[in-house]
Amino acid sequence: SAVISQKPSRDICQRGTSLTIQCQVDSQVTMMFWYRQQPGQSLTLIATANQGSEATYESGFVIDKFPISRPNLTFSTLTVSNMSPEDSSIYLCSVEVLTFRETQYFGPGTRLLVL
């Protein structure tokens, strides 16, 4: 298993500003992901954070809006840039631990409200 922490746990931000969310894992992992859950919606994958190279973004998400860093195998950041109220969501990082079947372990999430 993996223990994951996220900072901040919640924040209230003004539109037009940016927020960087940190994700720390207690062990080295290859695969790290960033998800968001907008109110009433499903958990949606934003991107895969790759160590040593640019993140891989899913359809509908772009690097300018959600820049991601992955400086090592235990840490990643997601920045939500130029925020608008539509960015109000829970943002979660997760890691994949290869056991018998790939299981994802999630951080506790960052609850973001944009006014």
Add this chain to the structure above:
Amino acid sequence: ILNVEQSPQSLHVQEGDSTNFTCSFPSSNFYALHWYRWETAKSPEALFVMTLNGDEKKKGRISATLNTKEGYSYLYIKGSQPEDSATYLCAFEAASSSASKIIFGSGTRLSIRP
């Protein structure tokens, strides 16, 4: 477009009663079905991973069944307790090498009334 549906969206159950809810997923290109429990302010916690048609998994009072041919899974909770209050997420994993192969449903929010 892959779609994973969970029903009901929310559920209120009296303590001690049993309950169940549904996850529907595409019946093609199936690899695995995951169930998670997500309590408020905590991390989603993996409950089950199921891979074979007819699979049944059990963890204490919680169990799950899988029908890959018709594309549904049921989660059952026997004798609900207040600590069972959480959002239950299912996730369909397609047979693909891409990380975006896992599609989540929007969850069933379960509240247990003491």
